[in-house]
């Protein structure tokens with residue numbers, strides 16, 4: 300039996316086994332942002348250490364940047380301080396920084412791929428749990444904490460134990476109105492939010508092969524929501540086509556050479572896995588969350604579960620979820636009035652997401668009871684959207700068009716829910732308080748579903764509106 | 766030149782039982798408190814939205830506010846504790862609150878990794894054992910708990926529970942090598958060799974062509 304991509308890439312990047320028993324793994328690409336890196340640079344300073352390979356680390360700002368006015372200094376002094384810290388740290392250590400004054404700033408997991416930094420067969424680390432996104436290219440992306448950022452800066456390596464690999468085989472093809480977001484929400488609902496602990500997920504099968512790179516990123520992005528630190532798709536022609544001509548991608552004259560390497564790490568047909576899970580994409584319907592973690596999701600026509608029917612271990616969380624959301628057992632999420640529509644985040648704020656939502660919104664109006672806004676994932680996404688005339692469609696429909704950043708995905712900037720507002724969100728986490736109000740409520744769904752909920756003033760089944 | 770940190774042979778203290786599955790890092794430290802460039806002072810914000818009402822007054826029910834558990838340093842939790850974001854602010858906030866070890870049914874993987882990197886044992890025991898330990902602490906909060914790393918045993922009162930640590934984790938704590946920077950810096954030559962054999966580090970230009 301043959302090795303899967305994960306183990307191939309791991310072996311190529313393994314420097315040696317440490318005394319502790321963990322492996323020392325070389326990290327090909329390190330991405331940093333303003334929230335989790337300043338303490339790591341301080342740790343380096345304390346020990347008098349330098350950045351070993353500054354040319355392998357790239358920085359941007361996303362979490363705290365305001366998306367309304369980006370004038371400096373920021374109105375929020377703490378946000379301004381964090382900005383200055385990353386400017387200082389990257390300048391001092393010779394690290395490339397895609398700040399607000401460049402046209403390359405954006406959410407770290409959006410800019411890596413669009414700049415061609417993210418490549419197949421690489422190990423990638425970033426102080427953010429959604430680093431799994433980069434796995435869409437057949438790279439292995441690890442979300443890491445600040446002490447590990449220090450490790451990567453100082454040694455270009457991380458100490459880690461090898462996880463097992465589960466193949467998630469998605470058969471068939473998606474029906475109209477059902478998207479990549481629905482596939483991953485279904486996987487997490489099926490395997491549970493703990494299901495992936497100790498595993499890397501390889502997404503494969505006919506349905507995955509048919510997806511664009513941006514759709515694959517949506518799926519890999521949410522691996523961590525199912526407990527899997529790593530999620531990836533073995534690379535293919537779709538991947539290579541996407542790579543071509545990107546700023547940091549291999550030059551045209553070396554591209555064939557690059558493909559040889561990329562093909563050499565791809566999972567072969569007969570690759571071996573520690574576990575396999577199968578799903579039929581053809582049976583999926585649009586998914587929505589009803590609770591307080593991404594595993595608490597149902598199909599749009601399905602009823603929310605009875606607590607008494609839920610596995611004993613998950614009952615307490617289900618009760619907490621119903622209490623927080625104010626939903627009843629056995630109800631549908633369809634029809635629930637919303638207050639806010641948020642179209643953004645590293646899960647679903649790429650150009651194809653915006654195009655799809657704008658296509659739906661053409662000639663429609665956001666309900667008067669709803670405040671809706673769209674936050675492109677990066678300046679490049681915004682630029683492309685402008686070239687296609689999308690901002691006009693959004694604003695005419697009543698959406699606010701904002702500048703790139705994380706925004707209301709985690710509400711570290713001024714975009715926050717207030718009180719018990721209910722938000723239809725294209726982001727990845729519906730944790731209590733995640734969108735900035737301790738009593739605020741989040742319903743996760745695909746971006747087109749968010750647009751449709753904005754127009755109708757309540758959660759709808761997009762298939763009835765396309 | 767292994768940098769030496771305090772080896773951790775055991776952790777001793779009183780327990781704080783914190784019930785609930787899937788407690789994510791946004792609960793442990795809400796994002797708005799991460800707007801700072803250091804970890805200092807994070808302890809007072811641990812579980813902020815659970816410990817304080819929206820008007821800022823402390824809620825009695827939360828175990829971290831409960832006077833019976835004051836001074837406790839061993840947090841006892843249920844399953845999938847610390848799921849969600851990679852923010853090390855979460856274990857840092859707990860550590861700065863005074864937590865020295867976390868005992869639970871299971872942990873979010875990045876959270877557990879962050880705990881290792883900080884020298885905080887994150888130890889798993891089955892549901893049944895956790896329930897017994899929580900009940901014992903609730904009945905008698907002053908009962909000392911000791912977590913012996915070498916023997917992989919937790920003792921509370923008359924009771925002893927065996928746990929399994931991965932050998933990597935156990936060695937790291939016992940040797941004080943839980944901080945991996947220096948260990949990895951010792952392998953600089955091998956690191957460079959590894960980098961050189963990866964064709965992408967030279968942008969796929971043929972070797973020697975630069």
Ligand code: SF4
Pocket residue numbers: 361362406407408427429644645646704705708709726727
């Ligand atoms: S968009 Fe949300 S999930 Fe993505 S990096 Fe930003 S805060 Fe994290």
